[in-house]
Amino acid sequence: RKMRKWSKQYGPVMSVRMGRQDWVVLGDYETIQQGLVKHGNAFSGRPSIATIDQITEGHGVLFIDYNDHWKRQRRFGLSTLRGFGVGKRSMEDRITEEVAYLNDAIRTHDGKAFDIQSILSNAVSNNICSIVMGRRFDYDDERFKEIMGRLARGYITLLSVFVLQILIFMPALINFPYFSRINGELMEDVRVILKLLREIVEEHKASYEQDNHRDFIDAFLGEQKAENGAKTFTDTQLLQYVRDLFVAGTETTTSTVRWSLLCLIHNPETQEKLRKEIFEVLGPEKIPAFENKSKMPYTSAFIQEIYRYRTLVPLSVTHMTNEDAHISGYTIPKGTTIAPNLWAVHNDPEEWDEPNKFKPERHLDAGGNFVQLKHVIPFSVGPRHCLGEQLARMEVFIFLVSLVQKFEFLPDPKATVLPDIENDMTRIDLFYRQQFLCI
Numbered sequence: 151r152k153m154r155k156w157s158k159q160y161g162p163v164m165s166v167r168m169g170r171q172d173w174v175v176l177g178d179y180e181t182i183q184q185g186l187v188k189h190g191n192a193f194s195g196r197p198s199i200a201t202i203d204q205i206t207e208g209h210g211v212l213f214i215d216y217n218d219h220w221k222r223q224r225r226f227g228l229s230t231l232r233g234f235g236v237g238k239r240s241m242e243d244r245i246t247e248e249v250a251y252l253n254d255a256i257r258t259h260d261g262k263a264f265d266i267q268s269i270l271s272n273a274v275s276n277n278i279c280s281i282v283m284g285r286r287f288d289y290d291d292e293r294f295k296e297i298m299g300r301l302a303r304g305y306i307t308l309l310s311v312f313v314l315q316i317l318i319f320m321p322a323l324i325n326f327p328y329f330s331r332i333n334g335e336l337m338e339d340v341r342v343i344l345k346l347l348r349e350i351v352e353e354h355k356a357s358y359e360q361d362n363h364r365d366f367i368d369a370f371l372g373e374q375k376a377e378n379g380a381k382t383f384t385d386t387q388l389l390q391y392v393r394d395l396f397v398a399g400t401e402t403t404t405s406t407v408r409w410s411l412l413c414l415i416h417n418p419e420t421q422e423k424l425r426k427e428i429f430e431v432l433g434p435e436k437i438p439a440f441e442n443k444s445k446m447p448y449t450s451a452f453i454q455e456i457y458r459y460r461t462l463v464p465l466s467v468t469h470m471t472n473e474d475a476h477i478s479g480y481t482i483p484k485g486t487t488i489a490p491n492l493w494a495v496h497n498d499p500e501e502w503d504e505p506n507k508f509k510p511e512r513h514l515d516a517g518g519n520f521v522q523l524k525h526v527i528p529f530s531v532g533p534r535h536c537l538g539e540q541l542a543r544m545e546v547f548i549f550l551v552s553l554v555q556k557f558e559f560l561p562d563p564k565a566t567v568l569p570d571i572e573n574d575m576t577r578i579d580l581f582y583r584q585q586f587l588c589i
């Protein structure tokens with residue numbers, strides 16, 4: 151928010167001192183398009199961050215720099231996530247299978263107030279497990295609980311996130327005992343996660359069949375064999391790639407659905423409208439399919455408004471110029487950290503009437519048809535835009551429709567005020583809602 155305010159004063163291409171670094175913030179839709187899309191080749195690097203490099207060992211896809219290695223890995227990831235050459239089950243089949251487990255887990259609360267966070271993030275992670283490892287886990291499976299618990303600590307536990315953020319801007323603090331202890335705990339989590347993933351990869355290697363790729367890991371092993379000793383599809387790369395998919399794909403989708411439920415609690419009439427449309431198209435029992443979306447303009451508008459109103463990754467993932475770059479009359483030197491302010495695009499008062507209000511109707515035309523407005527870019531744009539966008543869109547639609555079809559979401563009757571919808575857990579990377587209860 152502050153950056154958007156400064157952008158209004160200093161212009162949409164603005165340099166900001168962050169710790170000991172100078173970042174350039176792209177502060178509106180036009181400059182983000184110009185930088186990330188038109189000059190995509192110059193703006194698609196990733197800055198090297200000591201704490202992150204320590205975790206990723208320079209592998210994976212999310213934080214690696216823009217080069218031929220990233221391009222091959224990205225191509226592989228896109229085609230494999232779309233299901234090319236991976237078993238017979240589509241991504242959608244895997245999501246709809248999970249929905250039934252999600253609904254059952256909610257029913258165990260028997261109408262009593264509870265926080266949906268852990269059930270939902272288990273369900274979302276299971277979609278990734280299914281695509282990556284070819285199987286889902288029961289929510290109380292020990293190996294699954296261990297991976298989820300340790301991932302959550304690094305990603306959503308307030309103290310760890312806080313310390314990680316400080317270390318990103320002031321890496322020298324790692325030498326102080328307090329920071330080094332928390333960092334040590336995070337590194338231990340990473341070590342255990344990688345060990346568990348390594349076991350799963352070894353199981354895959356033992357049962358691998360060239361002509362029957364069951365999942366992402368098999369597809370990767372296929373590339374590894376085809377590469378015949380070259381250094382792109384290595385074991386470390388596979389483990390870090392899978393870790394990245396969990397990190398990038400779990401909390402983002404989970405939080406989007408949680409913000410949606412919070413909006414429903416705050417806006418009961420919206421919840422009713424959604425349910426009415428869902429019942430008209432699916433009735434009370436039919437399992438939602440992504441193709442139903444075209445017949446559900448209000449639901450589509452609701453989801454689009456959630457993407458806009460609660461911008462999940464407000465400053466995207468930081469980019470870096472990989473050559474001297476030119477934009478809006480400025481020259482930005484090679485190696486500069488770039489922050490695309492997606493939040494500013496979604497809250498630009500010149501584009502949106504009352505941007506701080508939640509209004510699904512703004513995405514409908516006079517005839518009630520859904521209108522896809524180009525200024526909604528939650529997944530960012532350009533060569534580095536979200537790798538899991540298609541999966542995320544499908545998950546959010548199918549999970550939300552199924553939840554509203556089967557349940558009514560109400561505030562905790564014991565609470566005297568509604569859970570806060572304005573403020574998040576203050577952090578720079580993710581617009582994350584803290585715990586709230588509902589029935």
Ligand code: HEM
Pocket residue numbers: 211212213224278394395396398399400402403406462463466467468469528529530531533534535536537538539541542546
């Ligand atoms: C609502 C859910 C999600 C949102 C809002 C979201 C948003 C984003 C954003 C803003 C970026 C940064 C793009 C850039 O650097 O310009 C990103 C990158 C990425 N996302 Fe997502 N994401 C979501 C779900 C997912 C899922 C489900 C997966 C995969 C399982 C995923 C995997 C990734 C990966 C691997 C990258 C890095 C791409 C690269 O560096 O080439 N995301 N996402």
